[in-house]
Amino acid sequence: MQTTVAPHSNPTAETHEVTNQPPPLTGHDVADDAVLLEGLRREGAAWHTEDLHRLGRLVGGAQAQEWAEQANLNEPVLRTHDRFGHRVDEVDFHPAYHHLMDTSVSAGLAGAAWADERPGAHVARAAGFMVMSALEAGHLCPVSMTYAVVPALRRAPELAATYEPLLTSRMYEPGLRTPTGKAGLLAGMGMTEKQGGTDVRANTTTATEAGDGTWRLRGHKWFTSAPMNDLFLVLAQAPGGLSCFLVPRVLPDGSRNTFRVQRLKDKLGNRSNASGEPEFDDTVAWLVGPEGKGVxxxxxxxxxxxxxxxxxxxxxxxxxxxxxxxxxxxxxxxxxxxxxxxxxxxxxxxxxxxxxxxxxxxxxxxxxxxxxxxxxxxxxxxxxxxxxxxxxxxxxxxxxxxxxxxxxxxxxxxxxxxxxxxxxxxxxxxxxxxxxxxxxxxxxxxxxxxxxxxxxxxxxxxxxxxxxxxxxxxxxxxxxxxxxxxxxxxxxxxxxxxxxxxxxxxxxxxxxxxxxxxxxxxxxxxxxxxxxxxxxxxxxxxxxxxxxxxxx
Structure with a gap:
């Protein structure tokens, strides 16, 4: 027997009707939040309200949410060598990650607060950091470390004079180039080693004075977030004890410093952010703070x-x-x-x-x-x-x-x-x-x-x-x-x-x-x-x- 189906009918349409589902949470202002705004005013940064709302509207939009999703779906990839066999130690990111980074750095969430003389500058930065955290947390790791490096680097005034204006910049410029030739820098830190973990005094990375004002590091770090950044504060054992050193990935003369990224970590979350294991081998470094006072x-x-x-x-x-x-x-x-x-x-x-x-x-x-x-x-x-x-x-x-x-x-x-x-x-x-x-x-x-x-x-x-x-x-x-x-x-x-x-x-x-x-x-x-x-x-x-x- 032949069954006749009425033209244009869809016998499954009723079973696939979508009802009682919430719409996407997009097109709103993430900063339109009484708790956040009251805290912003109470802690002395009411002057930042308009800019915070501007950032909140961007974060609540569909485009920014797509950046967050794509940055996590398309994870960073390590390239240790180029096609000719030269060591490059580069980390490649999806364009969405760079959009997120550019948004956060230009919003002043990296080091900019240290160059802002207005009372409440660090509160304004904190509120913006929270708004961006609601969107995507992984990319904020290098942003956070860039913010945090400034007070430590000030223990070496000559180094701070060179690098602080670039660390407090609102310009995001990815890629490895001579630091002083860039419009803005990002920083990281290298403390953890596999044999010690939290016990950094068990570190085995060594530092030897070179006699020209620099030091040479040799060793391996177990967990260093954002190995693609420009500068790192690194702990190493000097003759006078555990000390802190500044390690740029590119030296002032434009040559590559030895900073071999052995692998990237396969993490539970934080997938948009690269975390790796760098190896130092005759790596050029500058002492920050007194020798033996690294911690x-x-x-x-x-x-x-x-x-x-x-x-x-x-x-x-x-x-x-x-x-x-x-x-x-x-x-x-x-x-x-x-x-x-x-x-x-x-x-x-x-x-x-x-x-x-x-x-x-x-x-x-x-x-x-x-x-x-x-x-x-x-x-x-x-x-x-x-x-x-x-x-x-x-x-x-x-x-x-x-x-x-x-x-x-x-x-x-x-x-x-x-x-x-x-x-x-x-x-x-x-x-x-x-x-x-x-x-x-x-x-x-x-x-x-x-x-x-x-x-x-x-x-x-x-x-x-x-x-x-x-x-x-x-x-x-x-x-x-x-x-x-x-x-x-x-x-x-x-x-x-x-x-x-x-x-x-x-x-x-x-x-x-x-x-x-x-x-x-x-x-x-x-x-x-x-x-x-x-x-x-x-x-x-x-x-x-x-x-x-x-x-x-």
Whole structure:
């Protein structure tokens, strides 16, 4: 029997009709975020608002989001040799990566803040860094290191005079050429070696004085991010002990320095960024800071990169929350919008509290960095202890927060097209980079033992909110008793730094956040009225007030 099908009919059309799916989250201003903008004003950079919105609109656009996707799909490729057999050690990137780099450098997210005399310049830069982190985190590694290298390089005034104007430039000029012939430079660092890892004093790379003002390095680094950059601060063993050296990839005469990139790392996330293993063999270097004081010299760079770890993790939490909120606003379940369902309101409200606490703390650190750079000794002391505390806690919270946000999208969040898997793979990085959780917890103990002024500054910050919330006061009283360094302090260091982070965040929110946020934080994070997972806030929580703080 012959079956007749009506012309132009499609028997499968009804099964493929797409309904109840959210539109793409594009065409919006990522900087149109009350938490971010309030922090920008509070920390002294209100003058940057218009430029931040300009960057936010670009980041929220479809073109920039395509750059982010393509930069991660088309990963960097190492070329060790040219076709004739000459060693070149070049890293090739997709054009999308260069678009991202050009956007960030021209927005002043690399070293430009160090050349900006306006109060709040480092806060403005931090806010921009967070906006770009919401788009794509991998390319910000070389951007961050370029920002962080400037204070360390200033320990060698002659080198700083030559290179700082180029490190603070807003011009992105990729490719290896004579440094002083470029419009802008990017910097990196080489500390980690395979036999020592965090224990950099176990490094075996050696430095020998050449007698002409330069040194010669020999050795191998295990994990050096952005090996395509122009300049690197490298730790090596000199006769006087572990020292810090400046290593340019191209020497002042235009010849190539020996900087053999043995391979690129195959990483969990951060796929757009190249991380490699360079080998030094009679490599020309210049001493930065005193011989034997390498850790003390490079710690200035490490401190600033740790600040960026906090900013990047806070931004990663907020970007994931934005995706979850967008999905919940446009998805219906059981006959009502998902964002109106009581339990989803609890999950999103809890994530909103976590995100606001992280963002507020990150911008507070940026404000401290700005004021410390301008000579405020109290802020410098606060930054010493608070950076370790924030680096530990905010970076620890990113993976669990992103996982919860991904779950809000259900199966849609588990597929690559949603962008959530890339956020999830990126989430553990900042907790490892520039010192894992244990490193920062032990760093807190060192600060307490060696720099009591840092505890004084930390105490003043907490007690600025004294009397405003009973739960905060109680938590601070309990923490003060634990800050006494007893014999078992290393064993309980994680407990100590976690409590310090929560009390610090509580103090900031009580003073600066709406009552709904501060109350929910103190009830759930300080008083313990909360389960172990997100979405366990008490029934009397002001969920409407929390959801009003959700990003777009």
């Amino acid at each position: 003390r010299t490079i710690i200035d760079m490490v401190t600033m990169t740790r600040l960026d770890c906090v900013l990047g993790s806070a931004a990663g939490i907020r970007a994931a929350l934005a995706q979850a909120a967008h999905h919940a606003r446009h998805r219906s379940v059981f006959g009502a919008a998902l964002i109106g369902q009581p339990l989803m309101r609890n999950v999103l409200g809890d994530l909103a509290v976590e995100s606001e606490a992280a963002t507020t703390l990150g911008l507070r650190l940026a404000g401290a960095a700005d004021r410390a750079q301008r000579g405020d000794a109290g802020e410098r002391a606060f930054l010493r202890l608070a950076t370790a505390v924030a680096k530990y806690w905010v970076c620890k919270r990113q993976p669990v927060a992103v996982a919860e946000a991904l779950e809000c999208l259900g199966g849609n969040g588990y597929v690559e097209d949603s962008g959530m898997p890339r956020m999830y793979r990126e989430a553990p990085l900042n907790g490892i980079w520039e010192g894992s959780g244990n490193v920062n917890a032990l760093d807190l103990l060192r600060a307490l033992a060696r720099e009591p002024e840092s505890l004084d500054a930390f105490r003043a910050e907490i007690e600025a909110a004294s009397g405003a919330d009973r739960r905060l006061d109680t938590a601070w009283q309990e923490l003060r008793g634990e800050l006494v360094l007893t014999e078992d302090a290393p064993l309980r260091a994680r407990r100590l730094i976690e409590r310090a982070a929560l009390v610090l965040q509580g103090s900031l929110l009580v003073r600066h956040a709406p009552a709904a946020v501060a109350d929910a934080f103190c009830a759930s994070r300080l008083a313990g009225d909360r389960g172990l997972a997100f979405g366990t806030l008490a029934p009397d929580t002001d969920f409407t007030g929390l959801l009003e703080r959700l990003p777009a």
